[in-house]
Amino acid sequence: MSKKKIDAITDMNIDFPQWYTDVVKKAELIEYAPIKGCVIFRPYGFRIWELIQNQLDNMFKAEEVENVYLPMFVPLSMMEKEKAHVEGFSPEVALVTQAGGEELADPLCIRPTSEILFCNHFADIIQSYRDLPLRYNQWCSVVRWEKTTRPFLRTSEFLWQEGHTVHTTNQEAQEQAITMFNIYAKHFEDNLAIPVIKGKKSEKEKFAGAVTTFTIESLMHDGKALQSGTSHNLGDGFARAFNITFSDKDNNLVHPYQTSWGVSSRMIGALIMVHGDNNGLVLPPKVAPIQVIIVPIAQKEKGVTERAEQLKNELAPHFRTKLDITDKSPGWKFSEYEMKGVPIRLELGPKDIAKGQAVLVRRDTGEKVFVPLDDLTKEIENLLTIIQNDLYKKAQNRLKEKTYVVDNMKDFETTLNTTPGFIKSMWCGNNVCEEKIKEQTSATIRCIPDEQETLGNTCLYCGEKAKHMVYFAKAY
């Protein structure tokens, strides 16, 4: 019997950041790397990423998006072309100054994002309106040298996808940006079981170089918000800076309009912080590397392991199934797979076999059901659907509970300090108020939501005429 044991993790209600770190390590998602702010995606963590990647990639391909791969380097001289953009990224850049034993005359930034390289490429390959629209995506890692880091949420190198599209008209670009934004929201709700607030970023919070930034914002267990995916209408600013042109139908040389959009491995951080509990990770079935873990009870008794193997072979074509026949105790296995958030545990012992049944235990509720062996496939399929939906509903209820309407700064600060969550307020649209609120409370405008409500007529900060209803929160 293995002496290895899963130690208890920190209580999430006592120390949420420590709980998070414990889960990340003990569920074997991440190991720290010997490079500041960088992490190692272990097999279990990377498999979640692969599942997510696959789901998104299929949705992108259905929108006629094609994958490409551009270099990881952006020449420093080229970064200078789009002023707003370079100001947004230069403080976080990692610079290659030597290569092949020589000093580089023009140092190379490791991409913090690839708008600049894509624009340079577009200028090379686009000639005519016949070449448009052009819809590219790239799965890669990017580097932003961060002062404080946390696995999945903010690391110096992280995994993401970045889409880049080019269009003949501004309207088409705007529609494309919205389409991708909707795909992200759908992915969060349908696959990750995470409800999101959809909206636009304020001028202050939008992407460096964008005309409009669409964002989906989700709410973590501790009441902090997570910017979960953004889609930008870039207008023709980059096209002008990089001299991207095309001949239109009347043979005039004009600038096209662009979008870019991205989601990253922070989605896994969201999964942990939305669904997790004090026993560890809780994974929605659609992104669970193992959907059903079979744990034999009294596995040394005659026929148990054999029957468990038979079951595994029956279930494997339908579900991501694993059978654990190591010599650890069943109790140890229970906590291990609870820690890993496996949606269903299937227990099978000699008594179950005698009765022709198995026990199914839900990770999310702990609920047990006894199921005839003949009905297993059907019952598991149903149960996985129910779990997926229940996780979404639970998260949705929490989002509702933790969303507060506030119309003055005193209540705003009290709410943030006592019951953190989303704060819905009216705002004048002036970035001075936005800035002051941030200075005073460290909460930011997460978005100007698509679904506007009139909660009052005046800005919660200055008392002037309100322009938008916005969501405020402290954010990761």
Place this chain on the structure above:
Amino acid sequence: MSKKKIDAITDMNIDFPQWYTDVVKKAELIEYAPIKGCVIFRPYGFRIWELIQNQLDNMFKAEEVENVYLPMFVPLSMMEKEKAHVEGFSPEVALVTQAGGEELADPLCIRPTSEILFCNHFADIIQSYRDLPLRYNQWCSVVRWEKTTRPFLRTSEFLWQEGHTVHTTNQEAQEQAITMFNIYAKHFEDNLAIPVIKGKKSEKEKFAGAVTTFTIESLMHDGKALQSGTSHNLGDGFARAFNITFSDKDNNLVHPYQTSWGVSSRMIGALIMVHGDNNGLVLPPKVAPIQVIIVPIAQKEKGVTERAEQLKNELAPHFRTKLDITDKSPGWKFSEYEMKGVPIRLELGPKDIAKGQAVLVRRDTGEKVFVPLDDLTKEIENLLTIIQNDLYKKAQNRLKEKTYVVDNMKDFETTLNTTPGFIKSMWCGNNVCEEKIKEQTSATIRCIPDEQETLGNTCLYCGEKAKHMVYFAKAY
């Protein structure tokens, strides 16, 4: 009608390197990037990579290999630990010396390969024999700053996979290295339709830090060899340098044995240079992004486009099918998809529709067949299998024709200069002879093949007693 036209490419018999560059550009596989030695994988080129990646990934997963992701950075200080290894890679390294606005005390190498980071990670996570074997793989890009570069074959940044495994015994490591080497050979032969020579590298040519390097070598159209995939038994050298230990069954703390193995985007270079011809790329069906291109003839005539669309919908579930209804002429489309190496062109015009047939044209032979519309799926399926097999046979015949047996240096040089290809010779096993031959002819020992033959008793260079039959060639 588009004015765009595909210009003829350089004749491969006149200027093979230029032919290669022409194909790479005109088939829209690659575009040059504004960074020395770096390229952009365009959608068509990247799709080939995705197909290959998918095939290999499935084979790896069947061997219980798990994917992970490690940082792109290796601290320079850590590189120093395995002496042979660092000497092998340091001249080609790209160095990050500044990040987040500060000079780094310990500069970071961008990974030229990740043995060092994997070893550091293994030392952290391996405790007991129960943790072994451990089989990891990583899909990523690596950077080796090369003086002369060529798309797919040698670029400063390239795409690859690197497998890293850890075992309790040297024998198990050796077996794993051979298993992966066999998977590579199978992939080349079954999917890429490229025959390979399987063998070991000489001491001089093996991987920096390996005990044994297994290699598959293929032969390009111009008679130059391409090292196509390598698998290394690393012994316990890295484990000793990085202090990786595990408790064995008797509770002794011992060092494990390791392997690493990789193939890269140079596989696409091999596809081009083995199968291509003077009309461009010729793709084996298994790795063709488009397997069937439907070109309507007289598409403005009533019913043609509609029938072509119907056909497309019929074929799409079975084959990677594209219908081109742009306003380019059929002739233009023919050359475009020939350039792109699409295995089958399906022509459909009003006369064909009247006769209830379509025309299928093979890219590899130009052969035309008329097929009743009702039999299309079955006929295309057969034809794709035939094309896949024929491409392999053709390459195999060329490999045989261009493999020469030589037993003296005069013939060796004549052969290299007049009929380049593989040269099979007997060799004493001494690296002095190997070195001299390289200096004199620039040919290297590609491998000591698994299938040994006794061609004579003496080394072709020194005349001493021969130890191995080896394959020489000039190589990419």
